[in-house]
């Protein structure tokens with residue numbers, strides 16, 4: 001199989017731009033929360049492109065979408081590729097979408113070149129990779145990989161207290177939640193194209209990253225109950241300020257993550273809700289959401305242990321009640337050596353430079369790994385910036401990713 005080295009991707013870039021216009025925020029800011037009107041319009045746009053490319057669409061009970069290019073041996077398990085199109089608030093246009101529309105472009109290129117796959121190739125658009133709505137990332141792939149049960153999924157609530165059952169129904173998805181889980185072997189192999197979301201490829205001037213492992217993410221909710229009161233009249237001694245307590249916990253978590261001395265340990269408190277949120281009122285209640293990750297799950301768990309210790313110590317010393325809830329603590333995924341070799345060969349024959357690297361961000365592949373061998377292909381993004389409106393990957397970088405992906409799919413599907 002040969003692909004033209006001068007592969008034009010102008011159409012793909014235009015499609016990425018068009019998808020970015022479908023946003024809950026004013027473009028170029030992209031916000032597409034799962035099951036929002038923008039998410040549904042974005043799905044419709046991408047499904048239209050898939051149909052136009054001759055793919056057959058199937059959607060599961062929560063909207064995971066499979067666009068299939070039939071193989072000459074349809075009984076064989078397909079090669080999967082794809083990613084997500086939902087976007088966190090105030091995001092850019094490349095996270096996830098490059099894997100979906102780039103995966104589609106790889107399929108279109110192979111079709112144009114007259115390639116006939118022996119195995120089917122399926123492009124997957126996963127539902128809710130981002131945790132924005134339900135507080136847990138990779139909802140679609142998690143259920144696909146049986147990591148989240150239907151009962152656990154039904155218990156999820158968004159900020160308005162609305163559950164998955166109501167929201168998926170409103171979005172037009174129905175059927176048994178049990179059917180979302182796929183059996184091991186449902187995919188022969190799965191490859192996800194994604195922007196790096198970190199600075200290494202750009203800094204080192206490398207075309208593509210071959211991802212050998214995906215870090216283990218964990219998330220804990222922390223609730224701190226103190227005592228409110230008048231910010232002027234209540235004196236400092238004996239205060240039970242929930243936000244002051246939260247501040248100590250945030251700093252303790254930062255210290256614990258830095259304290260491992262490992263570059264792969266990261267911890268973030270991305271949500272801090274303060275009640276009642278009035279400038280002249282002592283905070284009586286705070287809710288924190290934390291995100292803790294590492295390639296080494298045991299080391300990550302030691303950071304979680306240090307966070308629990310800090311909660312006990314700060315709670316006792318300040319007389320506030322602190323409770324923690326573990327939202328998720330997932331193991332890392334190790335990528336498949338065979339796919340890595342296929343990607344490396346594809347990069348060499350496409351004349352692209354490459355390096356093997358880990359993914360510190362999580363991705364749907366982390367959960368697809370429960371049912372199939374997976375690997376990921378990274379492309380550089382400017383300054384390593386992601387989850388921001390100024391996220392950017394050059395057409396050349398996207399072209400390299402699509403080129404290597406197309407060659408990899410062709411080898412895996414032959």
Ligand code: GLV
Pocket residue numbers: 129130137360361362363
């Ligand atoms: C995915 O969006 C992540 O937060 O790693």
Ligand code: MN
Pocket residue numbers: 088095130387
């Ligand atoms: Mn993301």
Ligand code: MN
Pocket residue numbers: 084095096129194363
């Ligand atoms: Mn992503």
